[in-house]
Amino acid sequence: MATVALDPALPQTIREAFAHIGTVSAPTIADFKVMVLVEAASETLYRRTAEGTDHAGVIELLHANGREEMLHARRVSDVIGLLGGGDFPAPAAPDNPYLANGGFPFSPVTPDALRKLSVGEFDGEALYERWAATIDHPAAADLLRANGREEVDHGNRLLQAAALLEA
Numbered sequence: 760m761a762t763v764a765l766d767p768a769l770p771q772t773i774r775e776a777f778a779h780i781g782t783v784s785a786p787t788i789a790d791f792k793v794m795v796l797v798e799a800a801s802e803t804l805y806r807r808t809a810e811g812t813d814h815a816g817v818i819e820l821l822h823a824n825g826r827e828e829m830l831h832a833r834r835v836s837d838v839i840g841l842l843g844g845g846d847f848p849a850p851a852a853p854d855n856p857y858l859a860n861g862g863f864p865f866s867p868v869t870p871d872a873l874r875k876l877s878v879g880e881f882d883g884e885a886l887y888e889r890w891a892a893t894i895d896h897p898a899a900a901d902l903l904r905a906n907g908r909e910e911v912d913h914g915n916r917l918l919q920a921a922a923l924l925e926a
C-alpha cells in the first residue's frame with residue numbers, strides 16, 4: 760500500500776490533526792478519516808514514547824496503549840464504512856502521512872509528564888462520547904463508545920506507569 764493521499768482540505772500534520780479533532784463536535788466523514796490516521800499513528804508515537812525509559816513495566820504499559828490505538832483506528836475505519844463513507848483502512852506506519860517525519864514521543868517518560876498525558880486520554884473518552892451522540896447509527900455509535908471506554912483504560916495505564924516510576 761502506498762502512503763495514503765491526504766486531501767488538501769484535511770490537516771496536513773499530526774500536530775494540526777490532534778488540534779483539529781479536539782474542536783470537532785459533529786464529525787464528518789473527513790473528520791473520521793483524520794481520526795483513523797491519528798489513532799493509527801498513535802501506535803508509533805507510543806512506541807517512540809516507550810524508548811524514553813528502561814523500565815520494563817512502563818514500556819509494557821505504553822506498548823499496550825499503542826496496540827489499542829491501532830485497534831481504535833480500525834474501529835473508526837469500520838465506522839466510516841457503516842456510515843457510507845467508503846473504504847478507508849487504517850494504514851501501517853510507513854503508509855501513514857501523519858508519520859511522514861517518523862513520528863515523535865508523546866512526552867518524556869516522567870511521572871509528571873505521564874500524568875499530563877493521561878488527561879488527554881481521559882478527554883478522548885469525552886470526545887468519543889460526544890461523537891457517538893451525534894451520529895444516527897447505533898452500531899457505529901457503539902464502536903465509538905468502545906474506543907472511548909478504552910481511552911479511560913489508557914489514562915489509567917499512564918497513571919499506573921507514573922506510579923511505577925516513583926516506586
Ligand SMILES: [Fe+2]
Pocket residue numbers: 798827828831883906910
Ligand atoms: Fe485511541
Ligand SMILES: [Fe+2]
Pocket residue numbers: 824828880883909910913
Ligand atoms: Fe488512547
